[in-house]
Amino acid sequence: MSREVGLGLGTALLVFLALSGVDLAPLLFLAALSGGLYYIVRSRGPLLKNMDIAPAAAKQKITFADIGGQAAAIRELKEALDFIKEYNRVRDLGIRPLKGILFTGPPGTGKTMLARAAAAYIDSVFLAASGSEFVEMYAGVGAQRVRKLFAGAREMARRAGKQYALIFLDEIEILGGRRGQTTSHLEYDQTLNQLLVEMDGIKAADKVRVLVVGATNRVDMLDPALLRPGRFDRQVRVELPDRQGRLEILRLHTRNKPLAGDVNLEQIARETFGFSGAHLESLANEAAILAMREGVAQIHHRHFHEAVDKVMLGEVLDRRPSRQEMYRVAVHEAGHALVSELCQPGSVSSLTITPRGMALGYMRQAPRDDTYLYTREYMENQIAVMLGGLIAEEVLLGSRSTGAGNDLKQATALARQIIQSGMSELGVVEVESLPVEILHNALSNILNRQEQRLRSLIDQYAGVVQSVAAILVEQERISGDCLRRILQQAA
CATH class of the missing domain: 3.40.50.300 (P-loop containing nucleotide triphosphate hydrolases)
Structure with a gap:
């Protein structure tokens, strides 16, 4: 009530002053400034x-x-x-x-x-x-x-x-x-x-x-x-959980969800190396959403498998490349998978050429154990996996594409890590103090050795890459088990 009375008196005073010929501009400016400061103080409010x-x-x-x-x-x-x-x-x-x-x-x-x-x-x-x-x-x-x-x-x-x-x-x-x-x-x-x-x-x-x-x-x-x-x-x-920790977190986040008999939480925990607790909670939630979209009463293992891709890469995109581009992407992913499987048998979980996020295709690895220390051999094998798609395109299609840009960044980062860890021909060095030319040559030597190794390897298994790529173009996804069966038939 007092606020209304004050507003009324203030308005009447302003009208009286205006009729008396008083310049109201300074008063209006001060009133607006005071009101603005009052609003800021009130909007901040007590913490x-x-x-x-x-x-x-x-x-x-x-x-x-x-x-x-x-x-x-x-x-x-x-x-x-x-x-x-x-x-x-x-x-x-x-x-x-x-x-x-x-x-x-x-x-x-x-x-x-x-x-x-x-x-x-x-x-x-x-x-x-x-x-x-x-x-x-x-x-x-x-x-x-x-x-x-x-x-x-x-x-x-x-x-x-x-x-x-x-x-x-x-x-x-x-x-x-x-x-x-x-x-x-x-x-x-x-x-x-x-x-x-x-x-x-x-x-x-x-x-x-x-x-x-x-x-x-x-x-x-x-x-x-x-x-x-x-x-x-x-x-x-508070570190990222290990495999046993991921399994515990998955059990906690699925205890209120109806799981089908084919759900293997231990396998999911193995395939989610590097996931935080928040990622795993989102994974369980996305799997439940996928089950609801299908209209089924229980969450199946395929829902979790799909949810891992969604959490890592994002939602499936509506855009569809041409058939020629899809075949190139399929060859690229098949090259990654072939090298991964030859370097570490049983490491490939699945391949897909369904566009998600910024990726047109994706090969998912499933390491047997969480690894925290890396040898030079392991890191060189990982570089080979990163370059496998690029070399597969070059050998089977006769040219490279820009789709390997992220692979090259990761391969170069691994090569730099080899040098930083004192595992290169340079020995123990401080990378920051190396001349640019020496560092460039050392990185190039590591990457070129893997490129030469991959050309002969993919030449030998070109039929496997073509078979896997053809299946991918038709089905958009194949499992690691399917890839291993094709490799066994080619052996």
Whole structure:
């Protein structure tokens, strides 16, 4: 009511001044400026209003049992959290309580879920914020938001009757980046300074003990003051899951889905090397979507097989190349598959010339075991696989095409890695200090040796490449088992 009265009086005053001959332009300008500033302040609002500040118990409760593929990270995290839970024992032993835990690792590996499970483990309230929410162009806003966040965490815990409050800061590299990097203004530095002050102010004797959990995939960007003992005391690596971890994650994400009897989760876990937990969740979801599109009541193995391609490459495209282009793509993919199968029998999972994303075709490998260390022989075989499509085009069709551009980049990167690892004829060298000509010659020698090897190999198996390419043009997809049968018949 008072707002309406004020607007009415203000309008009447403006009308009176206008009738009296007063120039209203300056007044209108000031009114518009004041209104704009008021709108900006109101739209920013209090930080906690936009944050995920509900107590962990009020949301769907996440425990460590709901997280798969991170046994080592969970074990290390639990040990750190036990220092908080067993406060009396820790105090008697003179152990300084932890103030901060930092999760580092690739995106999609479950850092946020681990933070939620940690809050449930110590029975605390849970507040989550992203680093980008703190920094704006207005000086002092970030530091004020940090103060409000810590004060709000303690107040929430008191209202909920909790002894602990867990503050989760995602993308902390934005909030806690190295000071002095931004010369335009000191807002970033002020915000980080306030975070350091708040973490220094955490005391073991506080009625509400605050634990700060940060997450980043760019730990190299963080300010050293944030990483020193007494702030983030523990760094927990959250890595991509291994094969057993992927199997656990798949089981977790398919426990509420009707699976057909032909679904082999162990095989899917083997074929998804390099997938994060987020990728695997998307894989299970896409498989269910494909089953729904078909109108079937259960999810079959073919749906998971198709979903792997969709997660890696994207949706099937409507565009269709000409038959001549399709045959070239088929020859290209058959060349990749032939070399892969000859270098490592049983490694080919499937081939397709169905356009997806940026790819006109794709050969999917299924490694027997996750590999983390590579010999020169293994890397040269992988270079050969990358170049197999290009050489198959050259031998069977008489020319190369631009479709091998990405293959060449990957092959060159592998050749460079051979040199960096001291496995080339140059011995142990620092690649950055090598003259350009010497580096170019070393890379060319590695790649040329594989090209010469492949020409004789594809000449020998030209009939196999042609047979596989013909099937691909007609069916657009064949399995690795089909390829192996054709190879056995040609032997």
